[in-house]
Amino acid sequence: MRAFMQQFDNNATKEAHPMDFEKINMLLLDKDYSALKNELRNAQPADIADFLNELDEKQALLIFRLLPKEMAADVFAYLSVERQAELSDLVNEKELSEIIADLYFDDKVDFLEEMPANVVKKILKNTSEVERKLINQFLMYPDNSAGSLMTIEFVDLKKEMLAGDALERVRKTAPDKETIYTCYVIDAARHLEGTLSLKDLVLAPVDKKVGDIMQKDPIYVTTHDDQEGVADIFKKYDLLAVPVVDNERRLVGIITIDDIVDVIEKENTEDFYKMAAIQPTEEEYINAGVFTLARKRIVWLLVLMVSATFSGYIIRSFEATLQSLVALAAFIPMLMDTGGNAGSQASTLVIRSIVLGEVEFKDLLKVIWKEIRVSALVGAFLAAINFLRIYFLERYTLSIALTVSLTLVFTVIIAKIVGGVLPLVAKKLRVDPAIMASPLITTIVDGVALIIYFYFAKRILLI
Amino acid sequence: MRAFMQQFDNNATKEAHPMDFEKINMLLLDKDYSALKNELRNAQPADIADFLNELDEKQALLIFRLLPKEMAADVFAYLSVERQAELSDLVNEKELSEIIADLYFDDKVDFLEEMPANVVKKILKNTSEVERKLINQFLMYPDNSAGSLMTIEFVDLKKEMLAGDALERVRKTAPDKETIYTCYVIDAARHLEGTLSLKDLVLAPVDKKVGDIMQKDPIYVTTHDDQEGVADIFKKYDLLAVPVVDNERRLVGIITIDDIVDVIEKENTEDFYKMAAIQPTEEEYINAGVFTLARKRIVWLLVLMVSATFSGYIIRSFEATLQSLVALAAFIPMLMDTGGNAGSQASTLVIRSIVLGEVEFKDLLKVIWKEIRVSALVGAFLAAINFLRIYFLERYTLSIALTVSLTLVFTVIIAKIVGGVLPLVAKKLRVDPAIMASPLITTIVDGVALIIYFYFAKRILLI
Numbered sequence: 001m002r003a004f005m006q007q008f009d010n011n012a013t014k015e016a017h018p019m020d021f022e023k024i025n026m027l028l029l030d031k032d033y034s035a036l037k038n039e040l041r042n043a044q045p046a047d048i049a050d051f052l053n054e055l056d057e058k059q060a061l062l063i064f065r066l067l068p069k070e071m072a073a074d075v076f077a078y079l080s081v082e083r084q085a086e087l088s089d090l091v092n093e094k095e096l097s098e099i100i101a102d103l104y105f106d107d108k109v110d111f112l113e114e115m116p117a118n119v120v121k122k123i124l125k126n127t128s129e130v131e132r133k134l135i136n137q138f139l140m141y142p143d144n145s146a147g148s149l150m151t152i153e154f155v156d157l158k159k160e161m162l163a164g165d166a167l168e169r170v171r172k173t174a175p176d177k178e179t180i181y182t183c184y185v186i187d188a189a190r191h192l193e194g195t196l197s198l199k200d201l202v203l204a205p206v207d208k209k210v211g212d213i214m215q216k217d218p219i220y221v222t223t224h225d226d227q228e229g230v231a232d233i234f235k236k237y238d239l240l241a242v243p244v245v246d247n248e249r250r251l252v253g254i255i256t257i258d259d260i261v262d263v264i265e266k267e268n269t270e271d272f273y274k275m276a277a278i279q280p281t282e283e284e285y286i287n288a289g290v291f292t293l294a295r296k297r298i299v300w301l302l303v304l305m306v307s308a309t310f311s312g313y314i315i316r317s318f319e320a321t322l323q324s325l326v327a328l329a330a331f332i333p334m335l336m337d338t339g340g341n342a343g344s345q346a347s348t349l350v351i352r353s354i355v356l357g358e359v360e361f362k363d364l365l366k367v368i369w370k371e372i373r374v375s376a377l378v379g380a381f382l383a384a385i386n387f388l389r390i391y392f393l394e395r396y397t398l399s400i401a402l403t404v405s406l407t408l409v410f411t412v413i414i415a416k417i418v419g420g421v422l423p424l425v426a427k428k429l430r431v432d433p434a435i436m437a438s439p440l441i442t443t444i445v446d447g448v449a450l451i452i453y454f455y456f457a458k459r460i461l462l463i
Numbered sequence: 464m465r466a467f468m469q470q471f472d473n474n475a476t477k478e479a480h481p482m483d484f485e486k487i488n489m490l491l492l493d494k495d496y497s498a499l500k501n502e503l504r505n506a507q508p509a510d511i512a513d514f515l516n517e518l519d520e521k522q523a524l525l526i527f528r529l530l531p532k533e534m535a536a537d538v539f540a541y542l543s544v545e546r547q548a549e550l551s552d553l554v555n556e557k558e559l560s561e562i563i564a565d566l567y568f569d570d571k572v573d574f575l576e577e578m579p580a581n582v583v584k585k586i587l588k589n590t591s592e593v594e595r596k597l598i599n600q601f602l603m604y605p606d607n608s609a610g611s612l613m614t615i616e617f618v619d620l621k622k623e624m625l626a627g628d629a630l631e632r633v634r635k636t637a638p639d640k641e642t643i644y645t646c647y648v649i650d651a652a653r654h655l656e657g658t659l660s661l662k663d664l665v666l667a668p669v670d671k672k673v674g675d676i677m678q679k680d681p682i683y684v685t686t687h688d689d690q691e692g693v694a695d696i697f698k699k700y701d702l703l704a705v706p707v708v709d710n711e712r713r714l715v716g717i718i719t720i721d722d723i724v725d726v727i728e729k730e731n732t733e734d735f736y737k738m739a740a741i742q743p744t745e746e747e748y749i750n751a752g753v754f755t756l757a758r759k760r761i762v763w764l765l766v767l768m769v770s771a772t773f774s775g776y777i778i779r780s781f782e783a784t785l786q787s788l789v790a791l792a793a794f795i796p797m798l799m800d801t802g803g804n805a806g807s808q809a810s811t812l813v814i815r816s817i818v819l820g821e822v823e824f825k826d827l828l829k830v831i832w833k834e835i836r837v838s839a840l841v842g843a844f845l846a847a848i849n850f851l852r853i854y855f856l857e858r859y860t861l862s863i864a865l866t867v868s869l870t871l872v873f874t875v876i877i878a879k880i881v882g883g884v885l886p887l888v889a890k891k892l893r894v895d896p897a898i899m900a901s902p903l904i905t906t907i908v909d910g911v912a913l914i915i916y917f918y919f920a921k922r923i924l925l926i
Contacts, residue, residue, distance in 0.1 A: 042680070046699050174662060181644050181661075198644075198661065199637060217505075235728070236509050238721040240703065257720055258701040261727065265698070268731045269815055275735075276811035276901065277804055285816040286826060290833065294840040297808045304804050305845055309852070311796035319789055326786045332795060333774035333909050340803075341740055341767050341902045345760045348739035352732055353748040363749060370753065377757040382768055389772070438739065438901045439804045446796050 049078030073102030097126035106151035147223035150253030164206030275437035339411040340442030346419030379412035512541030536565030560589035569614035610686035613716030627669030738900035802874040803905035809882030842875035
């Protein structure tokens, strides 16, 4: 959650230009700590964290200790996991527990999840039993679930409260809350009964009951909902925050839009990886180990390599044809590549449309009909260009030019239909459509292209 | 912007389940309009819009007219462009100008941009001259610029105001504002001087001056900033809204997070398209015309097809080698595909890392070194599997098995280096790195694989 409310709460907003690292470096060299302190006070926590991530351990610790107390936790939440671990080791126990205490609850849980056992132990030792229990409960929500994204720092109200008292409660508890702009109304058993915006609360007469001005039946999600579904709800209803309930509809937390923005980018990255036949990983490429990277790539490469040998079998079974006219081999790469590219275009468009909720399995016939018309146009155009090149420019025989051009038309048509259909079928079979992207389509289309090619070669060239 | 404040303002939040379309359909058939009206009142505008998009024109109009007045504009903003155009044609001028008047300003501009000339004329006729001028100004901001995303419905304050008066101004103007949770402090010439959160305003003593409690030097963007950069600022600083200024730092609008979420998805879609060699389009796949789709795909297919003919030339130049051992042809698809896939994996990882700001050109050597090690591992493993298959399973000669396996190792290594390097070089040359994705890498690697293959074939097989 980091600084969801930063722009409102911290008075820490600044120009959209990174802070002056050079100046800070100079001050650091000059040991002008009071000027340094002043410079830091006016910088953005995200920028300071960027800066600290680049320094060596000792300098980072020095600067971190110069931060105004109220900024330390905020900067800490923005640091890289590696830097967080190093600083946690370097500071003393008192300092560490102060930082941790100031973190928002969801940042605290995220942080503990990433830290080595000795750091976790050090921290939990200084935590109250109630909070320790809560942390453990939060650590158990599955990765990518709504539960793993939520925070507990929201304002809760009761239906029977008067607007004036409710506003007083908001005022009093505001400093510790992630957001005060939506309040959550619960009953004695913590069941979610409604939401109330600060705006409505401010505008309401002080003697009106919360129950009469709150929004009943609010949108909510449950702790085990998948984060992708939660992101879709944010997008569809343009929300800033959503309440999270457990199986008995008791309010256990809220999720705010800043965390959802991260989820959207993460899910997109995952799709990019899957569509390039890489097993998804949460590690940044530049930080990931060589063995991890190799492992994430090798599985699909192997599967696709073995599949590609079928194209080899097809060539072998037409070896006699090829032997009698070895010139045919020269067109194989172009036919395979163009088919693969044509198929990938269709599959990418359809996969993305599925992800964005624009296309479903029921649109199958519509997709096929669209791809047939598009591919006929595209295929005919490419084949014409090809024919001209092969016949007039490279002066092959008419039959060879015809064979290659006809193969191209049919390959493009079949490639585009396969590319359009497979992601929809995958979705229907509850397989991730992203699997049906370029690499797999290319492999399938290769075989198709070769069969068409040799078929026409035999028919037209009579070999 | 649609209903950025919906959860706070409209009291229209609801369970995260779509509304009961069947029930509404039943009521529609029964002509039970009062029950229908009631059902609609409790539904989410986004859900009603989904429903209206599916109905035929007449029924859509009927339901639209049953909507409570305060919901009509909200639902209208969520409709598809096609449905908006149809309804604009069907309703009378008075109805239309009422809906348009209730739209948030950025939705109004978006809507006018999409409508045919006759509708635009009908609307502008009923608009005040001041607003007409403003609309025309907003229509001139380039697509994808901060100016094209912003809205004008924010609360502005003056430094000299007392907190109490400022709060009164917020209360009074709240109903027309997209957000009241951040207020923007400007001087007499409308220069942006600071921001003030509603929270700080509520907590401040009534006789304090706005200038003393506001945040000075706030983060801002300018009207001509690219939307991708604006999105990066939202992500980095976890913002909910950002002020937009003109060249003289005069405040002209604000951008809210809900529109940025749309920008993020749009930019991702664009990258997916580019990486599959499709020219980006904003049209949804399922609604796009056949000719549009064909045009967006044909350019790159043609470029890649022509490039792929170089692989053909390579094969032709080794025709004698191939003629003497036509069995070699059977391994060409596997070598080309595996090389292409290996290269695409590397390029996808690097392209995505560039987009997410994790890798820059200065990391070039780091990337190369990483890819060399990963590809040596992956290549060796794949080659070993291949050797076993070719030599033991398919019982080719040792020299052929060696030729193919060695080619595979070197192809994978070169493919991964090329895939890792090209996106970074593109970025350096200010070309979109997404171009250097699977299709182009595959075409390049094909040629490389063939040259290596025939080189080893000549050396090892002595042909």
